[in-house]
Amino acid sequence: MAVVVASLGRPELIRQFCDLMARQTSSPDMLLFSVVGDDDIPAGLEEDARVRVIRGDKGLCAQRNRALDWLDDRFDIVAFYDDDFVPSKFSIESIRAFFAAHPQVAGATGTVLADGINGAGICFDEALRIVQEHEGRRFAPNCIVRELWGLYGCNMAYRSTAIGRNRFDERLRLYAWQEDIDFAASVGTNGRIVKTFAFSGVHRGVKLGRTPGIRLGYSQVINPSYLVRKGTMSRRFAARLMLRNLVANHIKALRPEPWVDRAGRAKGNWIGLLDLIRGRITPERIEML
Incomplete structure (x- = not known):
């Protein structure tokens, strides 16, 4: 092992x-x-x-x-x-x-x-x-x-x-x-x-070294979309996952937790949604944000 x-x-x-x-x-x-x-x-x-x-x-x-x-x-x-x-x-x-x-x-x-x-x-x-x-x-x-x-x-x-x-x-x-x-x-x-x-x-969920909010927010939209197209995630599961994170990021951005960049995640969500509308399902774009 x-x-x-x-x-x-x-x-x-x-x-x-x-x-x-x-x-x-x-x-x-x-x-x-x-x-x-x-x-x-x-x-x-x-x-x-x-x-x-x-x-x-x-x-x-x-x-x-x-x-x-x-x-x-x-x-x-x-x-x-x-x-x-x-x-x-x-x-x-x-x-x-x-x-x-x-x-x-x-x-x-x-x-x-x-x-x-x-x-x-x-x-x-x-x-x-x-x-x-x-x-x-x-x-x-x-x-x-x-x-x-x-x-x-x-x-x-x-x-x-x-x-x-x-x-x-x-x-x-x-x-x-x-x-x-x-x-x-x-x-x-x-x-x-x-x-x-x-x-x-x-x-433990240690925060040190984790992805900035905008990048994670982008992945929250694009990664499930990519996996649906690839066939390793169901449409229903992906839609539920995306919606849950979109709602949480936008509601909690009003009073964000100290350890979460909610504004950054919400911005990343919108960049991902715009890419999705354009048909640009490119998870690797996270490195350019």
Whole structure:
């Protein structure tokens, strides 16, 4: 089993993630960090047979693809974590057990106990407290909860044989909003895509290093439209996703949260809508905004 973490400009989170992997009841066979440059890595991080760092172009999809190419077919299971995810200490052990028990599953997402992505974020100590409290309950049934169309990218694992030559779509640049839905839909042709209680953790939603509002707002319109045209997202889901974000950005722009650039997101929404009307479905334009 390999664990992949793509990161940019957040070396402290990589240091914390190494500590979290050290407390696992079962260690991954490979912990692979895909970064852009040396500044992304904490001082003193030592590479060995089980920990490696690879460097290259920035962008979540490009960084994850670089990891998949490096791993090739040498590992049976590949788990993807965000650098600000705090997994339960039983996660690696449970992922192994889950895929062994469910051979028809191509990919699975675990249980997110708390998610700071839509709030101010969750500090590391609080995230660890939530995880440890959950561990004390020992509630991690090795079961399939339900079928999914896509997985949550902060906390997902795939069978390598199901991934095959599938890769993340690098037209979804930078933060690559909805890349997890697209990738899961592609891999899902080779097996079931599911949610499970078997492994879990907390997504902190750290704001440092995230996409500026105008860029994310543009992606909120153009990326779903692009995935509908590509066939990896349904029209209904895309319309609901776009409408929800459009409404939230414009209403909350009147009294924005301190941690969200609502005005920038609303502006990006309108640029995306105008491009959509013109028939310009170009997710890579995010880099020019």
